[in-house]
Amino acid sequence: MEPLSRSFFARDAVTVARDLLGRKLVRICGEGMAAGLIVETEAYVAEGDPGNHAAIGLTARNSPMFGPPGHAYVYRVHLSFCLNLVTAEEGRPEAALIRALEPTDGLELMRRRRGRDSLKELCSGPGKLCQALAIDLALNRAAVMEPPLFVTGQPEAGAASEIVVTTRIGLRPERGAHLPLRFYLARSPYVSRR
DNA sequence: CTACCGATTGACT
């Protein structure tokens, strides 16, 4: 299936975050392919969002968010990595955080990387899926419209695509914790939290 | 240089 191209990402983060649900995130490297369906995302927006890393202005870390859409913004938090897909337009820092996948391809590879057997423990969190797909700082700023990392497929249709909108995970109250910017597939058992 | 702290996870009560 064809990777989604620039125009998909060149929209506001909320629209992209919702539209990513049900599509497939594919990671290819020397060890093989690992992939899963995106079942949970969050949006970080340019205006009125103190939880956005870019809310403090341009820094060395958040600079990928100020670049063109369709690229990865990968950062470390504690011992984990998080993958964001930059959206909107250059100079307007918005991104969609990938929070959980339903594992579909390369299950044994992901099990080995995670050190867990259970399907539900492979990609049910932003740090978990980065470990399962071998995503780290080496992919920061990389285009996500071509191998080794890209998104493909059509969104789920019908009842399976029912979307729940809630508040984002892990933000302190003053960082916009009340904003309805988290999205997940209502019927998926692979989301990080309910 | 130091101090603080986080868009997390896993182990434990």
Place this chain on the structure above:
DNA sequence: GTCAATCGGTAGA
């Protein structure tokens, strides 16, 4: 539910 691990980004002296 609670809490520690562990490291780099950021601000400030």
